Amino acid sequence: MNNIIEILDLKKNYSSVEAVKGISLEIHKGEMFALVGPDGAGKTTTIRMLTGLISPDSGKLSLLGKNIKENKNFIQNKIGYLSQKFSLYGDLTIDENIEFFAHIHNIFDYSERRNELLEFTRLTPFRDRLADNLSGGMKQKLALACSLIHRPEILFLDEPTTGVDPVSRRDFWKILSGLIKDGITILMTTPYLDEAERCTRVALMNDGKIIALDTPAEIKKSIGKSILEVVCSPSRKAYKIIKESGDLEVQLFGDRLNIMIENRQENIDEIMNIFNQNEIKISGTRIITPTLENVFIHLINN
C-alpha cells in the first residue's frame, strides 16, 4: 500500500461553475505533497473532497486503500485537517481547545500527547491563554496541534501559512519537517511557490486542472528553458520593448528583467542587440535556472 491517496478523474461543479474538471493523482506514504495554483484553481475544493467535507460529482477517491464514502468513520479517525481559517474556539484556552478536539476524535487519554504537542509547537508557556488573544502564528500552531491530537496518518493543510508572518512561517515548516520524519503524509495547498519548492512533489493546478505534476526539480527541467536575468535601466522601457518584440516571455521584478530563453548564445546576443539599439544601460546579466514561479507563469500563459 504505497499509495496512501488515490484520486481518479475527480470532478466537482458548483451550480454552473466547474471547480474541478477531472483530476487524477496518487500520493505516496510519507510524502509532503503540495497543490499549487492561483486563487480559484480548485485547490480548496479538492482538499475538501479528500477530507469528506463535500462529495464529488464523479470520480474515484480512496484514502488508505479504502473508499471514502463507505469508510467515512474509519478514515476520519486517521486524518487531520487544518482549514484556511485556523478554526479554533476563541473563547477557550489553548489547553481547552486541544482537549475538545481530542474528545471529539475519541481520545480521552490525551494529556501526555497534549504536552508533547505543546512542547513541539512551543506553546507550553501560553497554555492558559484564550485562543482569541494569540498572534496569527500561534493560532496557526495551535490549530495544527489540534489537528494532530489523534495522531493522524494523513494531514491535510489548506493554505496553512496564509496571513502568517515570515518568522512563524519558518517555524511552521520546521514543525512540518518533524512530522514527515515521524512518517506522516502531508497534503497541502499553497499559493506560495517558494513553499511548494520545499515539497517532495508538486501538482500545479490552474482552472480546475492539473497542468504539471512532478518533483519541483523535474518540473523546472521539463520546460527545457533557462532564464536570462538582466539588470538594466530604465527597466520599465526595456520590459515594454521585449514584450512587443514578439514571442519572448518576460517578467519584470523592480530593476531586473527575467527573460525566458532557449539556452543558446545567439538568443542572448539578439536580446543584447535590441537593448543597445534602444539605448538601455545594462549593468549585469546572468543565466539562472527557472524558479517554479517562472515555470508556472510560462505554463499558464501557454
Add this chain to the structure above:
Amino acid sequence: MSIKRINAIIIKEFKQLLRDKRYLFVLFFFPVFLLGMFGYAVNFDVKNIKLAVMDNDNSKESREFIKTLISSEYFILSGYIEKDSDIKPMLDNQDVQLILVVPQNFSTELAKNNGKPSLQFLVDGVNGNTALIINNYITSAAMNFNAKIQTGFAEKAGITSLSPINFQPRFWFNPSLETTKYLIPGLIAMILIVTAVVSVSLSLVREKERGTIEQIKVSSVNTIEMLLGKAVPYVCIAMLNGILVLIAGMLLFNLEIQGSYLLLLLTTSIFLLAGIILGIFVSVVADSQQVAFTIAVFLSFLPSFILSGFVFPIDSMPPIIQIITNITPAKFFVAASRSIILKGAGVSAIYDQLMYLILYTLFFLILAVLISIKKEKEL
C-alpha cells in the same frame, strides 16, 4: 452515538456560555425586566380613577352615593367643584378623568313617589378603553345604589325582598381578574422560545462562521451528537430562566400554581423542544450570525408576543389571523400552561395542545433536515 462525545460538546458549550458575561447578563436580566414591565406597567385593570364632584344637592342621599363610589378602590376623590365654569378646564387639563354632577333636586326627586332622580357623569373619552371601563364601573355602582334604595323603600312599606334575582358575579381561576396572573404564562412562553431559538441558532451559526463546524465534521462526531450537545446546555438555561420567572411571579405577583408541577415541566419540555428545533431550522437557513439573529427574533419574538394569545385574545382576531396564529408553538404552550397554572388542569385538558406541539416540532425537524440535505448537495 457516543455519550462521551456529546458530553464533550456540552462541556465546551457551557464553558463558552459562562465566559460570555454580557450574553449571560442579557439572558437572565431580560426575562426579569420583561416581567417587571408587563407585571407593573402593562396592566389592563383600571384603578384609582380621579373623580371630581359638583354636588348641587348637598343632601344625605347625594353624600351617600359619593361615598359608595370612593369607598371602592376604583375611584379617588380629588376634590369638589363649586361653579359650572370649572368643569370644562378640569377635563381639558386632564386633572380628573371623571366628573359627577348631582342636580339640586336629587334627594327630593328620590323621595317622591314617581320622581325621576338623575345624575350626570362626564367621562374623559380620550382613552376609549379606559372610558369604557369607567362607564361600566359607574353603571354598576348606580345599579347597586338603586337596589339599596329600593330595598329601603320596600322595608318602609312593609314588603320584604323585592329583588327576585340576586346578581353576584364570581370569576373563577383568577378571582380578582388580575392581568398579571394571566400574563405570566404567556411571558414564560415568550422568554423560553426567544432564549431557545436565538441561542441555539446563534451558537450553531457561530460555528459555521468561524469554520469550527468543519473541524467537527471531519471528526467522529455525527450530526445527532452535535445537535444533542448543542441543545442540552440551552434547554438547561431556558428551563432555569423559566423557573426564575415563575418564582419572580410568585414573589412579586402572588402567583400560585394550581396544577401539577410535573405536568408543567413536561409541557415546558415539549415546548422547549419545539423552540430548539426552530432554532436548528434557523441555523440551517442562515449563514451569518446577523442573519440568524434577525430570523430568530422574527420567528420567535414577534409571533409569541402578538399571535400566541399572550396579550391579545385569539378569539377576537379575524378568522384568517386566527389560522395564522398556528405558526407559533407559543400559542399552544400559552393555552396549556394557563390551564395548568391558573385552573389546575390535568393531562386530558391539554392533550390537544401537547399533540399540536409535537406535530409542530416534527414538521420543522423534517423541514430542517430536507433543507440541510439540499444545501449539502449544493456544496
